[in-house]
Amino acid sequence: MSESLRYIQAVNAALTWALDSRTDTVYFGEDVALPGGPFGATKGLHKRFGSDRIFDTPISETGFLGMALGAAMTGLRPIAEIMYADFSFVAMDQIVNQIATIHYSSAGRWKAPLVIRMQQGYSPGACAQHSHSPEAYFAHTAGLRVALPATPDDAYQMLRTAVVSDDPVVVAEARMLYPTRGPVRTDAPVEEIGGARVVRPGADVTVVAWSRMVSAALDAAETLAADGVDVEVVDLRWLNPLDFDTVAASVARTGRLVVAHEANLTGGFGAEIAARAAAECFADLRAPVARVAAPDVPMPAAPALQAVVVPEAATVVDAVRRTVRA
Amino acid sequence: MGLPDDYRLMARIRRFEERLAALKDAGEIPGSIHLCNGQEAIPVGASRALRDGDFVTATYRGHGWAVARGVDLAGLFAEMMGRDSALCGGRAASPYLSDPGRWFVGENSIVGAGVPIATGAALTAQRTGSGAVSVVSIGDGAMNQGNVHEALNMAAVLDLPLVLVVENNVYSEMSRISDMVRVKQLAERAPAYGVPGRVVDGNDPAAVHEAVAEAVERAREGSGPSIVEAMTERLVGHYSGDAQHYRPAGEIAAARQREPLARVRAAADAELTARLDAIDAEVAAEIEAAVTAARAVPYPDPATAKEHVYV
Ligand SMILES: Cc1ncc(C[n+]2csc(CCOP(=O)(O)OP(=O)(O)O)c2C)c(N)n1
Ligand SMILES: [Mg+2]
Numbered sequence: 001m002s003e004s005l006r007y008i009q010a011v012n013a014a015l016t017w018a019l020d021s022r023t024d025t026v027y028f029g030e031d032v033a034l035p036g037g038p039f040g041a042t043k044g045l046h047k048r049f050g051s052d053r054i055f056d057t058p059i060s061e062t063g064f065l066g067m068a069l070g071a072a073m074t075g076l077r078p079i080a081e082i083m084y085a086d087f088s089f090v091a092m093d094q095i096v097n098q099i100a101t102i103h104y105s106s107a108g109r110w111k112a113p114l115v116i117r118m119q120q121g122y123s124p125g126a127c128a129q130h131s132h133s134p135e136a137y138f139a140h141t142a143g144l145r146v147a148l149p150a151t152p153d154d155a156y157q158m159l160r161t162a163v164v165s166d167d168p169v170v171v172a173e174a175r176m177l178y179p180t181r182g183p184v185r186t187d188a189p190v191e192e193i194g195g196a197r198v199v200r201p202g203a204d205v206t207v208v209a210w211s212r213m214v215s216a217a218l219d220a221a222e223t224l225a226a227d228g229v230d231v232e233v234v235d236l237r238w239l240n241p242l243d244f245d246t247v248a249a250s251v252a253r254t255g256r257l258v259v260a261h262e263a264n265l266t267g268g269f270g271a272e273i274a275a276r277a278a279a280e281c282f283a284d285l286r287a288p289v290a291r292v293a294a295p296d297v298p299m300p301a302a303p304a305l306q307a308v309v310v311p312e313a314a315t316v317v318d319a320v321r322r323t324v325r326a
Numbered sequence: 327m328g329l330p331d332d333y334r335l336m337a338r339i340r341r342f343e344e345r346l347a348a349l350k351d352a353g354e355i356p357g358s359i360h361l362c363n364g365q366e367a368i369p370v371g372a373s374r375a376l377r378d379g380d381f382v383t384a385t386y387r388g389h390g391w392a393v394a395r396g397v398d399l400a401g402l403f404a405e406m407m408g409r410d411s412a413l414c415g416g417r418a419a420s421p422y423l424s425d426p427g428r429w430f431v432g433e434n435s436i437v438g439a440g441v442p443i444a445t446g447a448a449l450t451a452q453r454t455g456s457g458a459v460s461v462v463s464i465g466d467g468a469m470n471q472g473n474v475h476e477a478l479n480m481a482a483v484l485d486l487p488l489v490l491v492v493e494n495n496v497y498s499e500m501s502r503i504s505d506m507v508r509v510k511q512l513a514e515r516a517p518a519y520g521v522p523g524r525v526v527d528g529n530d531p532a533a534v535h536e537a538v539a540e541a542v543e544r545a546r547e548g549s550g551p552s553i554v555e556a557m558t559e560r561l562v563g564h565y566s567g568d569a570q571h572y573r574p575a576g577e578i579a580a581a582r583q584r585e586p587l588a589r590v591r592a593a594a595d596a597e598l599t600a601r602l603d604a605i606d607a608e609v610a611a612e613i614e615a616a617v618t619a620a621r622a623v624p625y626p627d628p629a630t631a632k633e634h635v636y637v
Contacts, residue, residue, distance in 0.1 A: 035500035035572050058470035058506040059437045059498055087436065090471070125357025125408060127422040129435040297635050302408035302416030303356050304625040 014159035029081025085120035100143030131299035133263035150214035194241035202232035205256035220316035260292035287326035364561035367586035369394035371534025386421030403620035438471025448486035467498025487545035528556025
């Protein structure tokens, strides 16, 4: 069975599933319970599940992510919401030094089965402090799983996978995708963690993208098809665990690779994909790997500046053309 | 300085915010805006205790502080319109703008983050012996942010000239402060830092002025930080698109009776009312002129997008 849902409704459906099917889950964050979340992700959940299962926290990100860890270590399965990914930086110690490391540093004797749910990326007019795409920080941190759902269906499936994972998972949604609608398989079994997906087959060039840039890549592919360039689009979905095999298999078919993300170029996760391709796909590559990313600037608020900073479909088109010509 | 002066400044802020909301509705403001309608008496009363050279740090709800400290009105509008303003070149917009020329350390859109930064400005004032003070405004909810605690304690042990103004509008976004703390007043935390704390009527600029002036004097003398908690209410949503379904029926209507401008109006006789009407008309013209000037500011040149990342 599949239902047509908006991305944000798919998140709500996954959270409903989590609170309903697992009695060890608790959900907390700012404005999530009574108000139903600043974007409506938790609408109706407090009414249905009550304050024992879902509650509002003070504006204390370090405090409540640390609380999530302690609760996870001792028997609960917390899902903690960071309202904007930018605010995760306030709580970076708990994420990097604590949540990510306890399993390893206890030789597996402690587990941290928790989810940090957040949404990321720019929106028109949003300032530098509300526009970060911090996935590379999390992917750089050993011990964290990192999910970036690009469609309503993945918003549902990947969040459920995150909830049942016994590793800590950062689920970073894209605010700009919240209004998008698509079919959601609400009766599908919970998927295994990880797995990239070829979302558009093509013969000439592989574009690897995640989050908002998947739809940009698909739009770019349409434009390029008119020019006779056949683009294969891979939605990476999970940065950890990383399914590089799917990327490598695609590059083996196309011989060309473009990686596209919204985050800044330098040290972005695209660099990791490019490095892996250089190491593992060298013989298949017929052109240098190209990266599509924001330039290395804090996000400006003015749309006139955002227009040249934020990568869009046209940026992907340019990169593919350069790659195909090379 | 007296009643009409405070009124004029409060009216300027109110008109600024109302005009901004209209510009937002008309599609001239790209990002979200957080208005301070109802809270004007706080920046106005506090700023009257300050002089040039004193630092002010605020939040995304800080337009009132910018206006009260004399930041150029046209520049503020232009910045929020995403234009190449002389303030921040369109890079900061409504929640993060600043103006070093007016010692406005700036707004901040990370809750609580301004307090340690303002503590640093207080450190500069202390170490340079400039005699300046550093005033920082935050909301009630920000008092639960860890860095606020760290900064306050540091300011206390270093005897820094810091004045923390907590604008308690009883909500943080959609949550009530009474659900987020177990103390009745946030100023009750002051003794825990070993600093003075006071609660004042934040809708009365004279009461705010008196309390902040006392804290400023103490800071200038080298006796360290203080907390002033100003009780107030938001007349509008948390941000531009907030439907405020979480607010009980009648709450905003009641707040409209208590808000600072209505209060002055309610107590005014016919003669004062005529003066206030004249002030309103002057302020409206001044704001309109600022909007016109702002509209003449060009949008930033995309070729400059990478400028200013580094010195
Ligand atoms: C670190 C951080 N966490 C969460 C937010 C989201 N947020 C923005 S304003 C706000 C409420 C702040 O309430 P309060 O401090 O009372 O100030 P007010 O908005 O009422 O002026 C929240 C939670 C943020 N900007 N920064
Ligand atoms: Mg508040």
